[in-house]
Amino acid sequence: MLLKRTLLNSAIVGLLATASGAASADLSSRYSDNDGDLLADIPADASEQVDPDTLIFAYTPVEDPAVYADVWSDFLDHLSEATGKDVQFFPVQSNAAQQEALRAGRLHVAGFNTGGVPVAVNCGGFRPFAMMAAEDGSFGYEMEIITYPGSGIESVEDLEGRQLAFTSETSNSGFRAPSALLRSEYDMEAGEDFETAFSGSHDNSVLGVVNEDYEAAAIANSVARRMLARGVVEEGDYEVVYTSQTFPTTAYGLAHNLDPELAEDIQDAFFSYDWEGTALEEEFANSGEAQFIPITYQENWEVIRTIADANGVTYDCD
Template sequence: MMNTPLSRTLLAATIAGALATISMTASANLSSRFTDANGDLVADLPTDESQWINPSTLVFSYTPVEDPAVYAEVWSDFLKHMETVTGKKVQFFPVQSNAAQLEAMRAGRLHVAGFNTGSNPIAVNCAGFVPFTMMAAADGSFGYEMEIITYPSSGIETVAELAGRSMAFTSPTSNSGFKAPSALLNSEFDLVPEKDFDTAFSGSHDNSILGVINKDYEAAAIANSVSNRMLARDVINADDYQILYTSQTFPTTGYGHVYNLHPDLAKKVQNAFFSYNWEGSALKNEFANSGESQFIPITFKEHWAVIRTIDEANDVTYKCS
């Protein structure tokens, strides 16, 4: 791991070509659809009560993974708990991409969600997402690291040796799967995507990890929280891949609701997260593999500050129409 402070690393970083292709780019400014009277950087509840929504069925989605069906089962007990707390039917919505998840909330079809680290700023600014919690360990610690990995026989022993090779990212909205490694590679190793090495987008961290192991990609940037869970499920083995770089710790998936959810229902949704009993649950069995066993309160303004810094370093601006 490099000793250069992350703040200096990120502020020095620039991305020339790859970010120009992102259709929804990033900034601290909310879409004109929303207001932020209290300065907390998330959309206010509309003052016009006719704009509040109180659906008979709450739709919930978890950040895209290779096999959404696996996570439908992982979340099933939690969603039953949410049904009990809210008095609403709760439906799991499997999403195949970050863009699909963002558009679903933006279009009013998604009410409660877990957006991955890098997607949180876009979801907040463009879709009216209000994050209020994330998973943490029993002692309150939280987060994950970005890793750059390769397969053992790739001939790549250091990050600098990615020059002239190929590397997979997950999606343009992902922090550990694109934005953070892009800033790092540029500032620390003078490597620019598509200029110094070829790139591809796999769609998810699972796909990137398996793609490296199967030698579809020479290297990939991934979140180690995902690889840890795959290791625990025996989907992969530790000797299947080699870690070239490990970053500082970042906040993990942020969970929240759409901004115009009826405030009484929004409070019940929040209570569902904070009152959930993890013991013996499929949720604990899955996420204990990355050291997580509770939901803790968070704010977008405080806990996503480092991610907004990464976006600024990458010269990314949100354009929400």
């Protein structure tokens, strides 16, 4: 097995540097950004703010949403107590469904996958404020390209003429980062040098490789580690042929138009939550996470915005 790691200041940096420039908001015309933080402002007019009786929470799409309804249940009870609101878990089936629910005002609190955060920010008014981290404050995951044993794929170069599965076009590790990497470092274009498929989620991509439905797949290794810990897949079911730099993980945040006091209560709930002995701790300890830490979109998502720019991503939300 060949394991190769790259850092931002290695081969991919040349492409990313050409796309990186002064930060500017790409927000839909529905929103304003008067403070320059790249996020939709909270409406100044109280009549445009919402204070729902029931808060709707959604976690980024996974292979079995029912599992994560249980994982999040204790936290959502805590959120309910902190806000005085009923809280409902919304089991989204796809990234597109989660994004549309936010845009339509049906989603109030959410965790969006890394690559989906800029879409949610620009098209749905998402205001991210938290991310999971380890006890020491470290955070992140790596993009990995995996294959099944005996596939004949032992290096990235071996993908030529083969099939590589992505998750969705909004995913960082499941599409944008590997696309930029393959183009810049290996001069390989999807649809020309290798065939593609879209699985819909990292779980599906891992299972697709293990079951030999896909020859290879680009995944977030944090998802794979949790699947290994739950016994969904076993060590040796797949092999890693590439590991990337570290990226920020799922961002948690709010709809931009929530009542400011409610928004503050929700944020306080994340940072006051005691993970010890909970299903959340049991699940996310498998990827080294043990707390929520504060983040800013402007700083923590800079590399993700740069990768999106390198892939020519635009936000035509209107």
